[in-house]
Amino acid sequence: MLTLWGRANSSNVQKIIWACAEIGLSFDRIDLGGPFGGLDDPTYLAMNPNGRIPTIKDGDVVLWESNAILRYLAARHPQPLLLPATLAARGVVDQWLDWQMVSLGIGLRDVMQTRSQAGSPAAQAAETQVAGQFTLLDARLAGSTHVAGDDFTIADIAAGISAHRWLALPIDRPALPALSRWYTGLRARPAFAAVAALPTR
Ligand SMILES: N[C@@H](CCC(=O)N[C@@H](CS)C(=O)NCC(=O)O)C(=O)O
Known part of the structure; x- marks a missing residue:
C-alpha cells in the first residue's frame, strides 16, 4: 500500500490525494508538517532531505516533490490516462x-x-x-x-x-x-x- 506523508491541508499533499482518488488507489496518510512537525526528524529527512511535504513510499520507491509524484503515479497507473502517450x-x-x-x-x-x-x-x-x-x-x-x-x-x-x-x-x-x-x-x-x-x- 502507498504511504503518503503530509498534513491534509497542504496544497501539495492535496494534489496527491486527488490523483490517488482519480486512479482509485488506496493509501495510508501520515500527518506531518505544520502543527504536526516531524519535518526535521532524521528518519523523515533520510527519505526527503528537503524536509518538506509531501513524500510518498510505494514499495521500494520513495519520492518527494509533488509534481514529480504526480508524474510517477500517472505513469505507474496508466488507467485512467492522466499523462498522454506522445x-x-x-x-x-x-x-x-x-x-x-x-x-x-x-x-x-x-x-x-x-x-x-x-x-x-x-x-x-x-x-x-x-x-x-x-x-x-x-x-x-x-x-x-x-x-x-x-x-x-x-x-x-x-x-x-x-x-x-x-x-x-x-x-x-x-x-x-x-x-x-x-x-x-x-x-x-x-x-x-x-x-x-x-x-x-
Ligand atoms: N515544491 C515542493 C514544495 C513542498 C512544500 O513547500 N511543502 C510545504 C507544504 S505545501 C511544506 O512542507 N511546508 C512546511 C510545513 O508544512 O510545515 C512540492 O511541490 O512538493
Whole structure:
C-alpha cells in the first residue's frame, strides 16, 4: 500500500490525494508538517532531505516533490490516462506542471503568507502577481478544454488545486470566465470529492 506523508491541508499533499482518488488507489496518510512537525526528524529527512511535504513510499520507491509524484503515479497507473502517450503531448503537460510549481504555486504561497497583512503593499503585490498568472491560465482555457489540451491530465490536478485555494480566499479577483468553466468541471469530477471538504489553510 502507498504511504503518503503530509498534513491534509497542504496544497501539495492535496494534489496527491486527488490523483490517488482519480486512479482509485488506496493509501495510508501520515500527518506531518505544520502543527504536526516531524519535518526535521532524521528518519523523515533520510527519505526527503528537503524536509518538506509531501513524500510518498510505494514499495521500494520513495519520492518527494509533488509534481514529480504526480508524474510517477500517472505513469505507474496508466488507467485512467492522466499523462498522454506522445512525447509532444507529455511536453505540454510538463510545461504546465512546471509553470504551476514555479510561477503559480510560488505566487500563491506569497499570497497566503501575506494574508495577515491584508491591504499592505506586500499583500497587494502578491495578489496582483497571482491574479496575472490566473489570467494567463484563463486565456489558455479560453481555447482549450483542459490545461494541457482536450483531456484531463495531472496538469489539471496541479493547477486545479491552486485554483481551488485561490478561489476560497476572501480577496478581490478579476472575472475569469474560462477558468470558472474549467473549475466547475473539476469540481464535478467524482474524485474531486476527496479534496473538496479538506481545509485549504
Ligand atoms: N515544491 C515542493 C514544495 C513542498 C512544500 O513547500 N511543502 C510545504 C507544504 S505545501 C511544506 O512542507 N511546508 C512546511 C510545513 O508544512 O510545515 C512540492 O511541490 O512538493
